[in-house]
Amino acid sequence: KAGVTQTPRYLIKTRGQQVTLSCSPISGHRSVSWYQQTPGQGLQFLFEYFSETQRNKGNFPGRFSGRQFSNSRSEMNVSTLELGDSALYLCASSHRADTQYFGPGTRLTVL
């Protein structure tokens, strides 16, 4: 079974721009979660989607948003990028409410 895939793997943007990241979960998994990973803050939970509905949300500003499609694929969007948004963005999928399996991440660099 194919794992979680994320595109693109690397991205360079400038301050003020916006970015959209994509995640395809493991086949059959309906829950998709997004995390931000930085050396200073570690792994921080952004939000979780289940059956196209946001089910949980972390403590991030409204510039961070996401959505999930009927095929369980998910996208997250960051608007008005700041330097501090540079991070590895990880997507994880799970079947219902159980173990999360992570993708390789998208490395975002904001200049």
Add this chain to the structure above:
Amino acid sequence: GESVGLHLPTLSVQEGDNSIINCAYSNSASDYFIWYKQESGKGPQFIIDIRSNMDKRQGQRVTVLLNKTVKHLSLQIAATQPGDSAVYFCAAASGGSYIPTFGRGTSLIVHP
């Protein structure tokens, strides 16, 4: 809220030794615990999990121990190999949401 911490940011061992990575959590309501391994340039990889109704669980070369009294868990890796070199994260979740809070990670360095 939950906080999860690891006792050592770095652990160096010799190939063939047993490794023990420790983790503490703060929320006594946490009932699901997971260990992940993250290699450079990759996402975290699930290693093993344990629920609060257990105090020990074994996998292939790995054992997780849970001590709910002191809110501590550990990951033991038997016969550590160079391929085990990575950052190890513990995570804790509660309330059936399975949205875990992650610790900061311990970097395991295995010397040949």
